[in-house]
Amino acid sequence: MADLLARYRRGELPPGNAERTVGEALDVLDRAGALPRLACGQISDRLSALGGVKKLMPMLCLSRLEAAAFSVLLVDLTGENFGTIIEWPAVHFRPDGGQGRTQVALGPVRRIR
Structure with missing residues (x-):
């Protein structure tokens, strides 16, 4: 697609x-x-x-079975529990879909106070 x-x-x-x-x-x-x-x-x-x-x-998106298989793969490859993996933050999100000259990415911000 x-x-x-x-x-x-x-x-x-x-x-x-x-x-x-x-x-x-x-x-x-x-x-x-x-x-x-x-x-x-x-x-x-x-x-x-x-x-x-x-x-x-x-x-464009994973099905439930594909997401479950991916989760099992991550658990096996990392040795982490699934509860730990599900809490991992996404590295970034591209609201612009990667299109255009100006590229936008949203990422986590850590503010030290």
């Missing part, structure tokens, strides 16, 4: 195309961490027609 997202960002998908709708949804998911939603909180009918959350989210 990375190819579809890249083609959408390059503007290669024609308007009205189902792939463009998926590409647009994946772009929002990649940049914001959530699928685009209506004011009431539901996803639009056109996204539902394309498979909804169950089909679109796994295109």
